Amino acid sequence: DAKTTQPPSMDCAEGRAANLPCNHSTISGNEYVYWYRQIHSQGPQYIIHGLKNNETNEMASLIITEDRKSSTLILPHATLRDTAVYYCIVRVEAAGNKLTFGGGTRVLVKP
Amino acid sequence: DAGVTQSPTHLIKTRGQQVTLRCSPKSGHDTVSWYQQALGQGPQFIFQYYEEEERQRGNFPDRFSGHQFPNYSSELNVNALLLGDSALYLCASSLSQGYYGYTFGSGTRLTVV
Numbered sequence: 001d002a003k004t005t006q007p008p009s010m011d012c013a014e015g016r017a018a019n020l021p022c023n024h025s026t027i028s029g030n031e032y033v034y035w036y037r038q039i040h041s042q043g044p045q046y047i048i049h050g051l052k053n054n055e056t057n058e059m060a061s062l063i064i065t066e067d068r069k070s071s072t073l074i075l076p077h078a079t080l081r082d083t084a085v086y087y088c089i090v091r092v093e094a095a096g097n098k099l100t101f102g103g104g105t106r107v108l109v110k111p
Numbered sequence: 112d113a114g115v116t117q118s119p120t121h122l123i124k125t126r127g128q129q130v131t132l133r134c135s136p137k138s139g140h141d142t143v144s145w146y147q148q149a150l151g152q153g154p155q156f157i158f159q160y161y162e163e164e165e166r167q168r169g170n171f172p173d174r175f176s177g178h179q180f181p182n183y184s185s186e187l188n189v190n191a192l193l194l195g196d197s198a199l200y201l202c203a204s205s206l207s208q209g210y211y212g213y214t215f216g217s218g219t220r221l222t223v224v
Contacts, residue, residue, distance in 0.1 A: 041217070042217050043201050043203070043216050043217050044154065044201070044203075044213075045215070046213065046214070087153060096159060096161060096166055098156045098159060098169075099154075099156070099203075099213060101146075101153030101154045101155070102153055103152065103153055
């Protein structure tokens, strides 16, 4: 799996948009970008994933650059409950392909 | 619809002992993966079970073994426990066909003393 690079931590003001960057410069053409988050003392939770088009769901938006070498997860209106570690992962979407986690970004949403 | 269930939630063991952790996958899921998460680090893949067989394995010693039952539930066994085995052990279930995302349980916190 391609390696990803994320900032170790970032702060965000409650109610504002949180933009979480991820670099994946060695991503292969068939690898998807996945985002998971892990709230303290819980298991990782799926947020969103995409191949090359921008994606949006009820939790977040995913913006992937045209060359696919980086992406940004956007939490449109951060709440205190969004405080968590956010992991950016790239993987081929196929049965059995494991998730390879890096260090993630520790996001602290402040009131 | 129950998600992934893990038991126990917390466990304290002594060095050299053996431990068994249990996982019930999300309803409809047939594949179970196990991860180890040390404090302050991301989860590390241990192995994956499908059709009652180990399909993939990460860089973990043979002290770590597992099993999957016909109802898709799974066990993780660790023998000859070391202090360094203290971690959060996460179980994740998924489908062998169709959507390939993972659903994680809340984990078992193992402390080796």
